[in-house]
Structures are given as C-alpha cells and as structure tokens.
Amino acid sequence: MSEQQPLSLPLTERSRSELESFRDTQQAAYDELVASGLKLDLTRGKPSAEQLDLADGLLALPTTTTTPDGVDSRNYGGLAGVTALRAMFAELLGLEVEQLSAQGTSSLTLMKDVLSYLWLKGGVDSERPWGQEEKVRFVCPVPGYDRHFTLLEWFGIEMVPVPMTDDGPDADAVAALVANDASIKGMWLVPTYANPTGQVTTQEVAERLASMPTAAPDFKIFWDNAYALHHLTPEETKSADIVSLAAVSGHPHRPVLFASTSKITYAGAGVAFVGGSRETVTWFHDNLGLGSIGPDKVNHLRHLEFFGTPQGVRDHMDKHRALLAPKFAEVERILTEQLGGLGIATWTHPRGGYFVSLDVLPGTASRVIELAKGAGVALTPAGSAFPYRDDPDNTNIRLAPSFPVLSEVTGAMEAVTTCVLLAAAEQLLA
C-alpha cells in the first residue's frame, strides 16, 4: 500500500496499463499481509473488554436485595420488572413507566417473544393470529441488521426491502407498500444510529410512519432502539418520539419498542426492555406470564444501584464514547487515506452506534470479504445486511470496530482497504 496513485484520479479513469500496475502493487501488499499472519475480527458489534470493565462495579452489587417498593428481589414475582429501573429507563427512552417492561438480558429474545405472541395469538388490534393469515410480510429497510432478518425467516415471514435515506427509511416507499397490501404486517427500524448505516430517523419520518394509513389494522413498527444512548460525539441526539406520534395519529398500538443495556453494561448479562402503549405492555405481560413468574429482579436492582439515576446512565455512556470514538476515527482515517478519491468506495460517518457501512465497487463485496479472510481478517459475510443475505449489488460490507483494541483496528482496516483496492482492480481489469 506504499505506492498509491494520486488520490485525485479515480480508478475508472485510468488506462489498462496503469490499472495493471496498480493491481500488481495491491497484490504485493496483499501477499505481504497474508505472510504477516494477521488474526483479526471485525464481524460483530461486540463491546471490547475495556468497555465491559467499565461495568465491573456490578459484580459487588446489589448491596440490598429489597426493591425501593419493598419487594424481595430474590423471590418469584413482579412480571414487569423492578419499577424503579423501569422508571429510570422510561425517562431515558421518553416513555411513561407503564409503557415499559424490564425483562431478561436480551432485547433480541423480546423481539422473538413479541413475534411469537403476534403469530400465535395476534396483537391487541389484530383480527386473528398472524399465523392464521395466508401470508405475512414485513418491510425491511436495507442495509439492516442480519438478526432481524433471520428471525423473520424463522417465522416464514416474507421480507420486502426498502432503502434507507439520510433521514431514516424511505417513508414514501414504505407508505406505498403498506397502503394497499394487508399482508404487510410490520416493519423493522433501528431509529437511532441504524445498524449498519448509522442514520438517525428524524421526527418527520417517524411522524409519517406513525400516521400512514395501512391496509393491515394491526401493522407494527418494531422500533429497535438498540443504540439510543450510544453517541460517538458530545451531541446527544434524541430519538424520535414514536409512541406519542403514533398515539396522536390514532395508531397507539403500532410501535413496539426494544432497548437493552447490552452495550451499556454487560453484553451478556444486562437488562432488556420492551415498550409501547400501555395496552401493548399489558398484552405483552399477559402472554409472557404463561411462561414466566418474573424476570431476574436481582439483576435489575444491580443495575439500578450501579447507575443511581438516568444521568448516571448518560455519564456511563460518556466513558464508552471515550473508548469507541478513537476507533471510529481510525476507521474513518484509513478509509479516507486509502480509498478517498479513487471512485471505488463510499462509507458512512456515524455519529453513534456500533458500525461503519462500507460500499465497495459493485460486484466486489464478496471478493473483498474472501480476500480479507485469506489475510486473516474476519468480516461479516457478504449480503448479511440484506434479507435472505441477498445484496443485489454485491457492494455492502459492515465494519464493526468496537471489539478489537485500537492497534488491531488499524491493522484490520489497512488490510481491508488493501483488499478493497485489489478487488476493484481485478474487477476493472476483468
């Protein structure tokens, strides 16, 4: 990677011999990488050990096992979770306490639960269980979160992609789809710092999604606010207030919110939340209660005591930011220095969340990922951010720089950009 062409000359404007020379340079750099025996991983949005250390105060908590409202947290009961913890996160998420339930460690599990209840019993506004419909379809903004899509596949729910814009999902496209097709029962949305593209859904787009007419009376917005508090800049972007917007537009039960402390405290031992209208939360508990006598209230107390106040959560997120922002800056630096001006890649500049979304020369994403694998750098499989793993342009790669230490981010990104350059040269010469 030492001898780059001038940044100002896009690869597509170079002559064949210039391209051949460029390819040979990149091939040599790549061979060097392979020989250096890297073993790096940019696949998943996992917190680093340093980030997890920030929450190690949890290990000595709680110091009391009685909740502020006098309940023995160690025993059965309390299906909705510890009230004071619900109140803390309700404030952070802009909800009333009755609009939020605190449960186990995983919001993904809560998403599966909600889908199960809709499938087997139907929602508060359903005519029948979704499983009794001839077909159920979901709108999926793309690129999106792979686990959202594989979950729908498990249920046999058909996915209809719509593009993300800078303001959130393309509301015109969504509105057109849902207006006349009653089989479209819902949509995914990561409203703040979307996975993987980082966009924040604006209040205006949220208002359109909340108010748009839908053929299905029980259309649901699965509002997965996984990164609500996960800012990468000092600006604490506020999430759109989907629950209020839906209520005022006459569709109070449309949104179902999800959030968790997985990327706030411990990824594997945090607290997950599900919210919506009071009726939605009651409906959730009514179904949950058949298979639960209450969540882990000791862990709720542990978190309550650790944070103290909603501001305590915000302050804690500042410490995450101090660890994460330099890694994202490093990704940005290397992408700019290595790929800038060559006309073969664009990427996102997230102000929060866990990912950078890289679009390489169309047709080369799977080749880049294959090359990176050969050089010991694991990337999320090609197409992962699309329903059925089908990236129609074979262009998108999700980069997750949170887990490796900073020097590994540097090494991994230098390797990735070499692979991007080599794959582009190969394709342009093919």
Next chain:
Amino acid sequence: MSEQQPLSLPLTERSRSELESFRDTQQAAYDELVASGLKLDLTRGKPSAEQLDLADGLLALPTTTTTPDGVDSRNYGGLAGVTALRAMFAELLGLEVEQLSAQGTSSLTLMKDVLSYLWLKGGVDSERPWGQEEKVRFVCPVPGYDRHFTLLEWFGIEMVPVPMTDDGPDADAVAALVANDASIKGMWLVPTYANPTGQVTTQEVAERLASMPTAAPDFKIFWDNAYALHHLTPEETKSADIVSLAAVSGHPHRPVLFASTSKITYAGAGVAFVGGSRETVTWFHDNLGLGSIGPDKVNHLRHLEFFGTPQGVRDHMDKHRALLAPKFAEVERILTEQLGGLGIATWTHPRGGYFVSLDVLPGTASRVIELAKGAGVALTPAGSAFPYRDDPDNTNIRLAPSFPVLSEVTGAMEAVTTCVLLAAAEQLLA
C-alpha cells in the same frame, strides 16, 4: 377446635344431632378465626426469606468473570451456557454435559420455548410443525401443576387427564391413550416429588413410558424435574433415568428434561436447564439461536463459584431441608390431629418437593377454600391442579407451606382444618 369428637368416629357414622353439634363447634371456631384477623398465604411454592438467605453468598460473586474454559462471561456468546456449570448439573441430573443446556432464570420459560419450537417448526422427529396438525393433545397426570396446564391452554393444546399412582402416572392408562391416537403428542410429568402429590416416578414406570409404542412418531415426555434434589428426608431419592431408558428403547428424542435452581438459590434469579438427547439439545439451540446470543453467563459463573462442586449443591440442599422439614412435619401433625380418623380427608406425606396434596370430602374443596379466604388464609383456587381448573370431584386442595414462617404454618393449618371440618359438616347436613 378445642372440643373435637373422638378421633375414631368418622363423621359419616354420626347421627344428625351429633353432626349439628359438631358443626356448631366448628362454626364457633371459624367465627373466632375470622375475628382474629389472620393474613396468611399457602398458595404458591415459594421459598421463604430464610431459604433465600442461604444463597446470599451469590451477591459477592463471581470473583472472576472468565469461565474455566477462558471465555469472558460478560460478553455475548456461548449459546449453551457455561460448560462447567452444565457439567455440574449434568452430573446431578444423571446426564452427559452435551445433553444439558444452561439458560436463563426460569425453567417454565424453557418449557414455553420448547413448546413454541415444536409448534412452529416441529421436533427432530416430527413430520411437520405441531401447529400444522389438525389437533394436538397432551396427557396430563392429575392432580398436577397448574402452570403446565395453563401453558397448554395458551397453545390450544387439548388436555387428557390420567390418574397419578404411588409409582408415578398410571402407565397402563397412558399407554392405552397414546397407542392409537396420533394427535396425542406429549405428556407432562414431574417425576420426583410431583407437584402437588409428592409421588416419585419409579424406574419401572419410567421404562414403560420411555418404551411404550405411540401413534405419534414425535411423542414427547416433558420431564419437569423441578424437585430432583429437594429431599425432605436424609434419603436422597434418585430420579428415574429417562434419557437412557428412552435411548435403549429406541425413542431417544422422546424426553425433554427441565430443571432449575429456582428453589436451590434464588427463585427469581437462578439458572434453568433443558436437556435430552444430544440431537434434542442441538435442536433446541438451533431454534433458540434465532432470538438469543447466549444466556447470562455471569450468573452461571456466580452459581458455579457458589457451589464449587456437585456435592456443594447437595450440601446446600441439606440446609433447605433443615428449614423445610419442620414445616412439613407441622402440616402433617395438624392434619393428623385435627382430621385423622374422621373419614373426611386424606393427604399426602411427601418425602420431598414443595407441596402437600389434601383431598377433602368430595364436593367441599371450593367451600373450604372460600371459608379459608373469609378467615384470611389464601389457598390455591379450587381445581388448580386439574386441566381447565376442573376437579371433577371438587375434592383437591394444594397446600404450600414453604413460604410462611413456622408459626404461621401452624396458624394457617389450624385455620384450614377448621374450614375442612366445617365444610364437611355443612355438606353432610345439607
């Protein structure tokens, strides 16, 4: 209750005037009870605060967040749970480690999950998802656990009761039902210290259930071993080895085991387990993985460190026994002293578990429960131990003496027996 008739004279053999006098005595005792303003609860099998205190060592654990196999328990991953904890409980439950998965806090949740997977996807030996069958039925030994039954109701699974015997469910009755009816897909069983009757399913009965021909190729035994280690005597009754029995009789995937530490450590913050053949556990994980990135491994480590060894679990159960056995002895004492020889009640003498099952004069169970409520003593609603809450003889009452302190058990049981006597006299005079 001071002036009892001689214990040797059954109520049914007394003259009308003797009965009237008996009723008046009980009515006076009952009126006294009401006036004394009790507020006691024998409804649920909840551990007492003293029992929960036994596990308070958990609050300072774990002292390391790295699992014995080198995994950071705080992060995502490890769908099957912490291996060393699985190994500990596999030994206690008579399984191989690969036959057991460690998950969240509730085995009831795991039962609902397994039913969901069977319903939506089918089991390893299913021809199709259960939800696509015209009808699904379950064999339910009665009396049984109310939450088992309400869970089946939620799925719309029809329940077929069979009687419990002293050796477990009536195997002849079960075998006859399942032989020719392919809609019967499974059965519940609490094999050791059954809820509420306390019977232990013998190895012989288990062998018959494991080997019996079933019209459904994917018949499942939901083997809810909630009280496997919960002995009330020094004799540590060993549970029947259903997984091996099923394997040798050619139905390896028939049993699905459930267990938890809910009544070992914390009822609301323990660890739950699901087990069976390796294929069953793999199948469970394959479906679980769509909605989980792994269970709370920190809590797994917390439990692993707390117990140290399988023997550590057994030793811990001895401490529970020391607290529980006197309460069960008190129930037995009062039932014998107050109801013995009167010909109006029989009850179980459990050697483990959490319940005493009391059969009062047929037709009076709901009246007893109503009277008790009037006297401030909460009992499980009439019929709870039967599918659809339908106790055909209106005779069964489940007593749960674990939660109240000993003096409250005494007070509650004296009240209950007064209600039993009054209701019997009322009925015999009606």
